[in-house]
Amino acid sequence: MMGMYGAGGSGLAWFGMGILWLALIGVIVWLAIRLATHRNAQPSATLQAETLAPKPPNESALEILDRRLATGEIDVETYKASRDAIRETRGEPK
Structure with a gap:
């Protein structure tokens, strides 16, 4: 033991x-x-600058679409199709 x-x-x-x-x-x-x-997972400095950039208040759908085309987020074909769809839902002529 x-x-x-x-x-x-x-x-x-x-x-x-x-x-x-x-x-x-x-x-x-x-x-x-x-x-x-x-x-x-933290965003980069450029992404933070984009998210912190002030957006114009009460921007219409067409203004947002114009801005996205100007910044290169969308191409011309997408712009035209989206613009026509917005105008159609509002009852405006194409």
């Missing part, structure tokens, strides 16, 4: 320590991934 002092404990103790270490490593990996993706 005296030679068995501190000889490892029961199987349940070994299993519990294994689970504890796996949980600790899992939490550390989860935290590292969460912090890494949180930093990458």
Whole structure:
């Protein structure tokens, strides 16, 4: 009996320590991934400048469409199709 002092404990103790270490490593990996993706998810300075730029208040649909064409967000074909659709819903002639 005296030679068995501190000889490892029961199987349940070994299993519990294994689970504890796996949980600790899992939490550390989860935290590292969460912090890494949180930093990458922040918008760049140019994107922030675009979102912070003041938009004209009460801009009509045609004004928005004109602005999008002017900034190059849409091409001429899309512009014409959208403009015609807006005018059609308003009951204006094409």
